[in-house]
Amino acid sequence: MRDEEWLRLDRQICFSLHAASRAFNGVYRVLLRDLGLTYPQYLAMLVLWEHGEMSVKQLGERLRLDSGTLSPLLKRLEAAGLVRRERSAHDERSVRVRLTDDGAALRERALEVPARIAAATGYGVEEIRELKERLDRLTTALDAAASDTAGLPTAGR
């Protein structure tokens, strides 16, 4: 295959993932409007519903997000009355995030979301699981490649 054709194939691959991600986002946007959450906020709430109180750093590790993204996001969740943030007592660098009663209660209303999303995909449970595994492998490989090239002189130039 010539370089020319790769350039076209490439567009299809990267574009497909980009488009799928945004399409997913769009469906969540509709379903989450009732809950007053954005999609990334929902992801953060899922982690908090599962693990209870945790630090911003721990949350960032789970979500693969840094403080530049999380700080304002958590501020908005706090403004919405869903979480509270307070400096840790024994290490004042750390900020503990925990659910308010409202935040914990919102979980009940979120329970129906996954089934509706699954229905929207038109995929079965098994197929979704398989896709998830492929995507996770992809992410792992891409992250490794990114950190490889990061240190080098911008790779093959």
Next chain:
Amino acid sequence: MRDEEWLRLDRQICFSLHAASRAFNGVYRVLLRDLGLTYPQYLAMLVLWEHGEMSVKQLGERLRLDSGTLSPLLKRLEAAGLVRRERSAHDERSVRVRLTDDGAALRERALEVPARIAAATGYGVEEIRELKERLDRLTTALDAAASDTAGLPTAGR
């Protein structure tokens, strides 16, 4: 499976796609730095390299982006000297976007990107093609679901 468990499974699915998309973005970011392009700008350039001159609307249909995203993006490409924008002569509502000589020349330097991306994924050509097909089916299904629920009273409430 109880609702409780769905909430956890769900996190894994939507999160995996979200993470994969961002990981892809990260690898492109590194490779495209040399070209002075962001990932979405690269996508736009791919379309222009393939199709030559086209209107903002046509570009938006290809990329599934509206003018709110494209207008500033194209302005930046124009500021970088890669494209030119001018009102169409026979329909002054329409803006034609076409490559400058610099923009067309940049294609040569972009030719190596796809192979490097493919290498970073650790996937073979066939596997990539299959993943692309799954993602495209997913996008189609999600778009359909989104437009279905859009008109309804915010679906089952």
Next chain:
DNA sequence: CGCAATTCAATTGCGCACAATCTAATAGCG
């Protein structure tokens, strides 16, 4: 102990995504 290095959050700045609104131009209908 005292000072440098590290760590955690927050902030700033830039760009993308999308909804909503606005303006200008065109199309279409009576």
Next chain:
DNA sequence: CGCTATTAGATTGTGCGCAATTGAATTGCG
């Protein structure tokens, strides 16, 4: 032809994602 509806693009506002910087607290080493 004249008026309304539609279309194309730009603009505004909000929120996410990430790089880079800053500031405060803690760790660790001599």
